Structures are given as C-alpha cells and as structure tokens.
Amino acid sequence: MQRFNGTITGTERARMFRQKPVTVWLTGLSGAGKSTIAYELERRLISLGHACYVLDGDNVRHGLASDLGFSREDRHENIRRVAHVAQLMNDAGLIVITALISPMHEDRAMAREIIGSDRFVETYLAASVDDCARRDPKGLYAKARSGVIGSFTGVSAPYEAPAHPELRVETASQSKEESVAGIFEYLLEGFLDRS
Template sequence: MEDAQSPVRRSHGTITLQDRMRIHRQKPVTIWLTGLSGAGKSTIAFELERQLVAQGHACYVLDGDNVRHGLGSDLGFDQRDRHENIRRVAHVAQLMNDAGLIVVAALISPMHADRAMARDIIGAGSFVETYLSASVATCAGRDPKGLYAKALAGEIPAFTGISAPYETPLDPELAIDTATLTPSESVARIFGYLREHFVALAA
C-alpha cells in the first residue's frame, strides 16, 4: 500500500503482461532454486537456462554469486544482509517476470521467512520453490569452491550448514535430490513441472 504522503507513485503504461506474453509466447515464472552451497544450484540454473533458450524461451539466471558483484555488493552475509539480498533479488525477478521473462534464481536463501518473502514479492502463482536437497556431507565432499574446508577451519564465519542454519523447505513445489540425480536429470524434473503447470512451456 502506497503512503498518501509520499511523492513516489507507481506509473503504468499501456502495455499489459498479456501483451508481453504474446510477444514472448510464454508464461513468465520464477524458478527459485534453494539449497546448500555445492548442492548444484548454479550448474542446474545455467543448464535450465540453456535448454529453455534453445527451445525459444526468453530466460535469465539471477545467480547468487553474480548479483553480489553489483546489486548486493554492499551487503555481507549476516542474517540481516542475507534478508536484504533476497529482497532485492526477488524484486528484480518480479520486474523481469512483469517484462514477460522466465527467471531462474539460484540463491542459498536458507531461511523460511526469506523464501516466503520472495514468494510474496514475486507472486505465488509465478513462484516455483525448488529445493535442491544434498546433505552437508555430500556438499562438503564436492566443495567446488573450497568453502567448506575454509568454514571448518574457522576462516568463514556464518557459513550455511556449518556455522549458520539452513531451514529445509517444508512444502516446496519441487524437491530434487541432487546427491543421486545428475544435473541433466534434475533439469528434466524441472521441465516436467513447468510443462505440467505452465502450459505455454509445453513442447
């Protein structure tokens, strides 16, 4: 709700979301990938983007590491800054959805409340919470960035899964076990969901 005393008002053009859907020939949606570091979020996000684009869909990945180089470059990793980072990314995703694009957001986003906030900002009908479930042991065994070794050595404070909590999603639209499924198999699961629930993506 807008503040009656504020000089800031929403502006509206004449182009509707339905117009943009016709242009892009798709229904916009945000696939929100959540999971521990090393669970496969970035790998799956960029492979999903590649396959969507190959099929003619306008899609963009908002990767957690990438957005912190600009959009969240002033933020740290304590709970307050993580909340703000997710809020910003969710608003960008909502704007990109409003432009008619498919968004794949890949962020650890460890807290229930923050993921619920993202859903509220983007809109429940356009939000697909996708939990990439891999245990701390599995992710630490991969450790593609060497982060778990540093966290266990005390070099990284508030590291999710080691010294900071990860709240497992209670009722995600999708739960994918990336400890047993390959990235290609994981992407196929997401495609199956999109084809079932977002008819514009049907082959």
C-alpha cells in the same frame, strides 16, 4: 509514490514469448548444484526459444548486492533485492531462475510475496551437508570447518529446508540432466507454450 503502468498487458507479453512469466527459486546448501542446474535449465529453455535469465547469487554480489555481507540482516536484504528484480523481470514476461542459498524460510516467504505466489516456484535442491562437502567445488566447507570462514550455511549458520516446496530435486542422487529435466517438465505443465 504512484506506480505507473504501461499499455502492454501481461497477456500480450505471454503470447509474444510463448510462456507465462515465472521465477524458479532454487534454494539449497552451497554445493547442492544451484548454479549448475540454473545455467543448464536456462540453456535448455533458450534453445527452445524461451526468454529467460539466471540471477545467480555470486554474480548479484558483484553489483546489486556488493554493499552487503553475510550477516542475517544482509542476507535478508540480498533476498529482498533479488526478489524485486525477479518480479520486474517477470513483469517483462521473462522466466527467471534464481540460484541463491536463501537459507531462511521467512526470507523465501518474503520473496514469494514480492514476486507473487502464482509466479513463484520454490525448488529445493536437496543434498546433505556431507554430500555438498564432498563436492566442495569452491573449497568453502573445508575453510568453514577450519574456522577460516565464519557464519557458513550448513556448518556454522542454519539452513531451514523448505517444508513444502513446489519442487524437490534430489541432486545428491540425480544427475544434472535428470535434475534439469524434472524442473523443465514442471514448467512445461503450467508455464510453457507447447506449440
């Protein structure tokens, strides 16, 4: 199938939005702070006039991925779909912030390939299983440890931490504000118009 290209260039969109399109791919265990940090970063960017959107893993599963479960194959397909949506939103000139566990290295590598390395900022929200279980905002670790939830990342399913992410955010020891500030500073250096 032939791809059709519009007449508006990426440079024109970047000038209009005062930003370079980028996908900040937040990855980490359940409870590491992905959604919290994603929405706080979105709020900060929007308050400064930047066009952005959060693709939250839980929300995506209500529509785009509502037909998928949590098997290895379904998780792979979920990541593939989200990456394609992020790529389209980047083409529109937007900053995209994804909040997905995305536990496997090969799936994150696939997302990078789909989106493009120059637009993909792998951001590892580093917090141990014990730190996340202490927070347990949804009560999921307790259910996973008691066997109510099967194939739960970090308990009964693997999580492959990024070896060389663009950003590593220590959410176990940093406040929400500190975590967001670190990501924002990274974006300011390479993707945001300072004017």
